[in-house]
Amino acid sequence: MKIGDAANRSGVSAKMIRYYEQIGLIPNASRTTSGYREYELQDIHMLRFVARARDLGFSIAEITELLDLWRDKDRRSADVKALAQARVRDLRRKIAHLQDMADTLEGLASDCAGNERPNCPILHRLETADKEHGTEFRGSAEKGFRKRNVS
Amino acid sequence: MKIGDAANRSGVSAKMIRYYEQIGLIPNASRTTSGYREYELQDIHMLRFVARARDLGFSIAEITELLDLWRDKDRRSADVKALAQARVRDLRRKIAHLQDMADTLEGLASDCAGNERPNCPILHRLETADKEHGTEFRGSAEKGFRKRNVS
DNA sequence: TATGGGGCTTCCCATGATTGGAAGGTCAAG
DNA sequence: CTTGACCTTCCAATCATGGGAAGCCCCATA
Numbered sequence: 001m002k003i004g005d006a007a008n009r010s011g012v013s014a015k016m017i018r019y020y021e022q023i024g025l026i027p028n029a030s031r032t033t034s035g036y037r038e039y040e041l042q043d044i045h046m047l048r049f050v051a052r053a054r055d056l057g058f059s060i061a062e063i064t065e066l067l068d069l070w071r072d073k074d075r076r077s078a079d080v081k082a083l084a085q086a087r088v089r090d091l092r093r094k095i096a097h098l099q100d101m102a103d104t105l106e107g108l109a110s111d112c113a114g115n116e117r118p119n120c121p122i123l124h125r126l127e128t129a130d131k132e133h134g135t136e137f138r139g140s141a142e143k144g145f146r147k148r149n150v151s
Numbered sequence: 152m153k154i155g156d157a158a159n160r161s162g163v164s165a166k167m168i169r170y171y172e173q174i175g176l177i178p179n180a181s182r183t184t185s186g187y188r189e190y191e192l193q194d195i196h197m198l199r200f201v202a203r204a205r206d207l208g209f210s211i212a213e214i215t216e217l218l219d220l221w222r223d224k225d226r227r228s229a230d231v232k233a234l235a236q237a238r239v240r241d242l243r244r245k246i247a248h249l250q251d252m253a254d255t256l257e258g259l260a261s262d263c264a265g266n267e268r269p270n271c272p273i274l275h276r277l278e279t280a281d282k283e284h285g286t287e288f289r290g291s292a293e294k295g296f297r298k299r300n301v302s
Numbered sequence: 303t304a305t306g307g308g309g310c311t312t313c314c315c316a317t318g319a320t321t322g323g324a325a326g327g328t329c330a331a332g
Numbered sequence: 333c334t335t336g337a338c339c340t341t342c343c344a345a346t347c348a349t350g351g352g353a354a355g356c357c358c359c360a361t362a
Binding site: 002004018 | 309
């Protein structure tokens with residue numbers, strides 16, 4: 001199977017398959033005599049695994065760990081679970097952060113008349129850096145969030 | 152005031168001040184005879200405005216709009232409010248997406264014994280791309296999220 | 303058999319916001 | 333007059349992804 005088929009069947013674009021190979025996330029594919037990459041069904045499983053983990057917001061580094069565990073027949077399920085739970089904690093932290101932002105902004109917006117007149121407290125508050133809600137954004141962990149234009 | 156002081160007082164790093172100037176987000180600073188950038192109190196207000204908007208997750212493009220409204224004394228407060236509300240909708244959508252991811256992962260993790268044995272349904276489910284929860288990630292808007300390592 | 307089209311290859315570039323660093327100029331205090 | 337802290341510009345890297353160019357390969361059809 002060539003890379004285009006592998007892409008269609010796995011949900012990972014051909015571009016990204018090459019990229020994942022290049023950065024060592026997945027092993028080098030075997031090649032035909034003419035240089036085309038060749039994939040087996042097993043590779044499709046692996047790629048789907050990657051695609052699914054990626055959709056769940058795992059970073060490349062985390063997917064590397066997951067793939068290692070996936071391939072390791074002697075793995076401890078506790079290791080996998082710990083990884084998933086760490087990711088859940090990350091996500092919950094991000095969610096809380098975004099919720100703070102949304103609540104703050106909503107509070108600002110609700111104080112604005114939203115009419116033809118120029119007076120708008122949103123701009124004043126942004127300028128003076130008052131906090132509508134006491135929560136402190138600076139310092140909250142935001143590392144490693146992957147943005148995807150997941151069609 | 153030189154750029155280092157401006158950075159300290161505004162919460163925007165000197166690096167970023169130069170970058171914002173370069174991309175046209177903020178106007179070119181005046182210079183001393185020796186080429187140093189010079190800032191007035193008014194500039195600090197502007198930089199603080201930018202910093203605050205950035206902390207609320209506005210993109211550079213959105214901050215450009217906000218700055219224009221901030222400087223426009225004849226602005227309609229409705230325009231500002233609309234911008235803030237659009238941002239809130241964005242945030243709520245992102246939050247829902249992350250919540251889906253977290254819930255799905257938590258579901259996967261709860262099915263895993265988390266012990267010394269290798270059997271772990273998380274890996275199986277990732278491989279077969281089953282969905283624990285029916286919600287469909289693909290298609291949810293994720294554009295324009297800014298990740299910041301907001302110290 | 304020739305040709306056309308589509309898929310494959312590598313390589314380079316761009317994104318967005320930010321940080322890091324190198325090489326060199328400027329300024330104030332000691 | 334030296335030292336060190338600041339400033340300048342320029343270049344590179346980050347992360348995951350897409351876009352595109354130039355050139356090769358393979359298959360079907362005229």
